Amino acid sequence: VALAPGALAAGTPSLATLSSHGGAQRIANTPATGKAKNVILFIGDGMGDSEITVARDYLYGPGGTLEGIDKIGQAGATSAKETGVGQYTTYAAGDGSGDRRQQITAVTDSAASGSAWATGTKTYNNAVSVDNSFNPQMNLIELAKAKGLATGNVTTAEIQDATPAVMESHSTQRSCYGPQGKTDGSSDDSAKRCDVAQLKQNGGIGSISEQLLDTRADVTLGGGNKYFNQTAQAGEYKGMTLKEQAKTRGYQYFEDPAQLSSLKEANQDSPVLGLFSSGNMPTQYNESTPYDYDTAVKMSLAGQKDGNQSLVTCTQNSEWLGNKGASLADMTDKAIDLLSSNKNGKENGYFLQVEGASIDKQDHNANACGQIGETDDLDKAIAAALKKVDLSNTLIIVTADHAHTSQIVSWPTYYGLTTPLRSADGSALYVAYATSSSPMDKGGSMSHTGTQLRIAASGPGASRVNGLTDQTDNFFTIAKTLGLA
Amino acid sequence: VALAPGALAAGTPSLATLSSHGGAQRIANTPATGKAKNVILFIGDGMGDSEITVARDYLYGPGGTLEGIDKIGQAGATSAKETGVGQYTTYAAGDGSGDRRQQITAVTDSAASGSAWATGTKTYNNAVSVDNSFNPQMNLIELAKAKGLATGNVTTAEIQDATPAVMESHSTQRSCYGPQGKTDGSSDDSAKRCDVAQLKQNGGIGSISEQLLDTRADVTLGGGNKYFNQTAQAGEYKGMTLKEQAKTRGYQYFEDPAQLSSLKEANQDSPVLGLFSSGNMPTQYNESTPYDYDTAVKMSLAGQKDGNQSLVTCTQNSEWLGNKGASLADMTDKAIDLLSSNKNGKENGYFLQVEGASIDKQDHNANACGQIGETDDLDKAIAAALKKVDLSNTLIIVTADHAHTSQIVSWPTYYGLTTPLRSADGSALYVAYATSSSPMDKGGSMSHTGTQLRIAASGPGASRVNGLTDQTDNFFTIAKTLGLA
Numbered sequence: 024v025a026l027a028p029g030a031l032a033a034g035t036p037s038l039a040t041l042s043s044h045g046g047a048q049r050i051a052n053t054p055a056t057g058k059a060k061n062v063i064l065f066i067g068d069g070m071g072d073s074e075i076t077v078a079r080d081y082l083y084g085p086g087g088t089l090e091g092i093d094k095i096g097q098a099g100a101t102s103a104k105e106t107g108v109g110q111y112t113t114y115a116a117g118d119g120s121g122d123r124r125q126q127i128t129a130v131t132d133s134a135a136s137g138s139a140w141a142t143g144t145k146t147y148n149n150a151v152s153v154d155n156s157f158n159p160q161m162n163l164i165e166l167a168k169a170k171g172l173a174t175g176n177v178t179t180a181e182i183q184d185a186t187p188a189v190m191e192s193h194s195t196q197r198s199c200y201g202p203q204g205k206t207d208g209s210s211d212d213s214a215k216r217c218d219v220a221q222l223k224q225n226g227g228i229g230s231i232s233e234q235l236l237d238t239r240a241d242v243t244l245g246g247g248n249k250y251f252n253q254t255a256q257a258g259e260y261k262g263m264t265l266k267e268q269a270k271t272r273g274y275q276y277f278e279d280p281a282q283l284s285s286l287k288e289a290n291q292d293s294p295v296l297g298l299f300s301s302g303n304m305p306t307q308y309n310e311s312t313p314y315d316y317d318t319a320v321k322m323s324l325a326g327q328k329d330g331n332q333s334l335v336t337c338t339q340n341s342e343w344l345g346n347k348g349a350s351l352a353d354m355t356d357k358a359i360d361l362l363s364s365n366k367n368g369k370e371n372g373y374f375l376q377v378e379g380a381s382i383d384k385q386d387h388n389a390n391a392c393g394q395i396g397e398t399d400d401l402d403k404a405i406a407a408a409l410k411k412v413d414l415s416n417t418l419i420i421v422t423a424d425h426a427h428t429s430q431i432v433s434w435p436t437y438y439g440l441t442t443p444l445r446s447a448d449g450s451a452l453y454v455a456y457a458t459s460s461s462p463m464d465k466g467g468s469m470s471h472t473g474t475q476l477r478i479a480a481s482g483p484g485a486s487r488v489n490g491l492t493d494q495t496d497n498f499f500t501i502a503k504t505l506g507l508a
Numbered sequence: 509v510a511l512a513p514g515a516l517a518a519g520t521p522s523l524a525t526l527s528s529h530g531g532a533q534r535i536a537n538t539p540a541t542g543k544a545k546n547v548i549l550f551i552g553d554g555m556g557d558s559e560i561t562v563a564r565d566y567l568y569g570p571g572g573t574l575e576g577i578d579k580i581g582q583a584g585a586t587s588a589k590e591t592g593v594g595q596y597t598t599y600a601a602g603d604g605s606g607d608r609r610q611q612i613t614a615v616t617d618s619a620a621s622g623s624a625w626a627t628g629t630k631t632y633n634n635a636v637s638v639d640n641s642f643n644p645q646m647n648l649i650e651l652a653k654a655k656g657l658a659t660g661n662v663t664t665a666e667i668q669d670a671t672p673a674v675m676e677s678h679s680t681q682r683s684c685y686g687p688q689g690k691t692d693g694s695s696d697d698s699a700k701r702c703d704v705a706q707l708k709q710n711g712g713i714g715s716i717s718e719q720l721l722d723t724r725a726d727v728t729l730g731g732g733n734k735y736f737n738q739t740a741q742a743g744e745y746k747g748m749t750l751k752e753q754a755k756t757r758g759y760q761y762f763e764d765p766a767q768l769s770s771l772k773e774a775n776q777d778s779p780v781l782g783l784f785s786s787g788n789m790p791t792q793y794n795e796s797t798p799y800d801y802d803t804a805v806k807m808s809l810a811g812q813k814d815g816n817q818s819l820v821t822c823t824q825n826s827e828w829l830g831n832k833g834a835s836l837a838d839m840t841d842k843a844i845d846l847l848s849s850n851k852n853g854k855e856n857g858y859f860l861q862v863e864g865a866s867i868d869k870q871d872h873n874a875n876a877c878g879q880i881g882e883t884d885d886l887d888k889a890i891a892a893a894l895k896k897v898d899l900s901n902t903l904i905i906v907t908a909d910h911a912h913t914s915q916i917v918s919w920p921t922y923y924g925l926t927t928p929l930r931s932a933d934g935s936a937l938y939v940a941y942a943t944s945s946s947p948m949d950k951g952g953s954m955s956h957t958g959t960q961l962r963i964a965a966s967g968p969g970a971s972r973v974n975g976l977t978d979q980t981d982n983f984f985t986i987a988k989t990l991g992l993a
């Protein structure tokens with residue numbers, strides 16, 4: 024049902040305004056400040072203030088300080104002369120691509136939110152850099168390439184997942200991973216996963232993976248190599264797998280994380296495409312259990328008697344790619360090296376997006392240790408960037424795409440599930456989960472949340488990140504600072 | 509169980525450091541910037557980022573802007589030349605005054621958190637401006653008075669409640685409301701509510717209400733007048749009720765909110781003490797119901813068919829004191845008038861704390877409309893202050909004491925309780941509650957949460973509010989800006 028204009032209270036912007044390009048900006052009139060040669064945008068998927076605090080509390084105690092996240096946006100914490108920090112709003116302009124597309128929804132998915140900062144256009148949940156009318160919107164990597172900048176896209180997720188996808192493609196459905204849909208190439212579910220008009224055999228621009236190869240960032244690193252076993256169904260590379268296509272088109276395509284450290288260059292003749300896992304990358308920490316009330320209370324009472332020794336501590340996952348030289352910090356470090364030594368990067372600068380993807384995925388799973396380890400992985404990546412870049416010509420922005428479910432509570436909760444953790448300082452940390460719409464033991468998934476969340480920036484242009492912004496403002500901050508718009 | 513020093517991970521500050529005066533500061537080395545003549549500190553009790561967003565989404569739509577809260581800390585949104593914004597940490601140094609006092613706890617109560625910004629000392633849950641060893645710590649009203657400033661303390665709660673109490677008293681237990689404990693004077697539970705050594709008959713400094721009269725702010729406005737029917741048990745005013753004592757000591761004591769508008773002056777000869785309700789003040793909106801999963805889903809599905817007409821909209825409470833001229837905006841407006849025209853205020857400036865107390869109380873009750881109305885009441889108070897003060901000599905700070913339980917979710921939750929609301933723009937807003945440790949229909953209370961939250965400031969000294977701070981930093985920001993420390 025469409026909303027009657029008469030239903031709008033005074034001071035309530037209309038959907039038509041909010042879903043137009045730039046229409047949801049909160050600081051449209053704020054001038055661009057410094058010009059940066061380079062911008063690195065760090066996204067913690069699902070990293071709301073609660074997720075940041077959970078990680079800080081567990082890893083360093085509530086009075087401690089995260090190595091990277093807490094330094095960005097803080098005057099004096101780095102060499103940056105310009106800093107900015109604030110909160111930003113993340114709502115979407117519609118709830119899915121069907122009937123409810125043209126209705127504001129207070130809770131965004133990763134696709135609408137990523138599209139917002141990638142293109143400056145508020146759109147519907149499920150949209151990958153297309154607007155509410157399905158029109159493709161230029162994204163920051165396309166705009167940066169058009170101005171001769173080097174570009175990079177790094178994630179711990181499948182490279183076709185929404186957050187990296189918004190920088191490499193335009194898709195009316197986020198699940199349109201490849202020409203054969205979301206399969207490993209041994210079957211085809213593209214009719215279900217894609218708007219069929221978008222497929223190449225129907226004259227469309229193709230799937231997310233095919234557009235990724237067209238977009239041709241200098242450096243692309245992530246997971247999801249199984250989808251590259253799919254075969255193009257039409258076009259110049261018809262009949263080739265995407266891996267073959269990548270190699271044919273000059274990509275340095277590789278899957279072994281041990282090769283990362285030996286890479287020497289990445290450019291438009293020979294872009295780097297490293298896909299190190301079949302799906303999402305393994306997490307840094309092993310999974311923890313979210314307990315029901317009775318169990319969590321028993322553990323917590325025991326903890327009060329034994330100095331919290333009865334509580335949960337997180338353990339390293341042997342499968343984590345950081346053990347093989349491909350932590351998010353390793354990938355970030357290498358991407359910065361490659362982009363800054365690349366001819367375009369040297370002359371014109373670079374734009375790099377780095378995503379810590381699985382904070383979100385483990386929050387969905389009510390996996391406290393999982394989300395903490397992934398937040399740490401992102402934190403270390405930011406710290407690695409801080410060691411490497413010159414903040415007099417490079418702007419670093421740290422934020423998230425939406426907040427998430429985890430809450431720090433004072434005692435295990437009756438209604439939900441709680442993981443009672445023992446923090447670095449020996450204190451108890453009760454992390455609660457309760458937002459799924461079905462039981463977790465029957466496949467439930469905890470919900471994204473709609474709260475405003477932290478955005479922080481250090482370097483030229485950072486002061487445009489100030490007070491209350493919307494995530495579409497982030498597009499304009501980056502575009503203006505790099506001179507793209 | 510005491511923590512062994514050896515248990516501390518690298519970079520994890522010790523409890524001894526964190527609980528010393530100033531020891532939990534995150535920006536101790538950040539210089540004071542501007543000097544302000546006046547400071548107004550607005551506290552939304554329990555107003556985390558989620559509570560701010562719930563109110564904005566409901567009242568103005570997710571793309572809308574709050575009238576006061578969203579303007580503070582934002583460059584260009586007011587006439588302030590200096591602004592600051594960031595996140596701050598709120599953990600406590602101990603969990604209650606007993607055995608577990610000397611252990612960091614990730615979730616603070618209102619007493620420890622208020623003590624932190626009132627005194628600069630991180631302390632235990634339950635402490636009212638005393639440290640972890642029960643030593644009284646000077647609070648901002650005492651320090652401001654010592655420098656000749658005018659002072660005010662305004663709240664929608666009982667005036668003895670923790671947030672106002674930290675500015676008027678020092679008490680090892682927050683429940684020590686009066687010489688007869690927490691009663692209306694017809695009985696005495698002081699042995700249970702107070703550390704008996706603190707009572708006047710035992711040579712102590714007396715209860716919170718008695719210390720309030722000793723502290724003698726120029727303007728004190730709030731609820732809780734039933735406790736002023738208690739009778740002093742010892743000391744100069746032995747045998748008098750607290751109301752009689754107030755009048756005897758020169759206070760303009762009154763209980764009728766209609767008298768607020770006619771007040772002409774407030775000073776040390778004749779301070780204003782207005783207590784407009786027997787307990788906490790009535791809320792602006794009537795209570796809403798948090799529904800179980802099945803009911804909330806039924807309503808939400810119906811809402812999808814009827815333009816969300818089946819969802820909840822909030823209604824005005826006829827008992828709200830704003831109907832009688834004593835909204836929080838009215839009280840704030842009057843307090844500013846009285847303090848700025850007072851001789852001390854004119855010459856030396858003023859310090860005023862204004863609390864919107866019942867965001868917290870209604871969040872505890874899983875009352876979405878309640879918390880929204882109280883956030884609006886605070887928002888309007890900030891807007892009223894913005895209309896009145898000169899931001900070239902007055903610093904306004906807006907923050908909270910801790911975050912709270914309400915979450916904006918994408919659909920009613922299986923585990924918890926959900927109120928599906930219809931927002932100003934006609935969209936659905938699902939607010940979920942699930943953190944209590946017992947069922948709500950058996951007296952449960954939703955939990956405070958431990959996430960970092962927003963602090964924002966406009967006016968001279970505001971830029972000291974920057975990046976990640978701790979709530980103890982707020983004490984030093986105010987004290988340095990006013991020249992108190």
Ligand SMILES: [Mg+2]
Binds near residue numbers: 133
């Ligand atoms: Mg993502």
Ligand SMILES: [Mg+2]
Binds near residue numbers: 553665669670671865
């Ligand atoms: Mg309070």
Ligand SMILES: [Zn+2]
Binds near residue numbers: 068132133383
């Ligand atoms: Zn996401």
Ligand SMILES: [Zn+2]
Binds near residue numbers: 069133383
């Ligand atoms: Zn997600």
Ligand SMILES: [Zn+2]
Binds near residue numbers: 868910
């Ligand atoms: Zn509180």
Ligand SMILES: [Zn+2]
Binds near residue numbers: 554618868872956
């Ligand atoms: Zn509370």
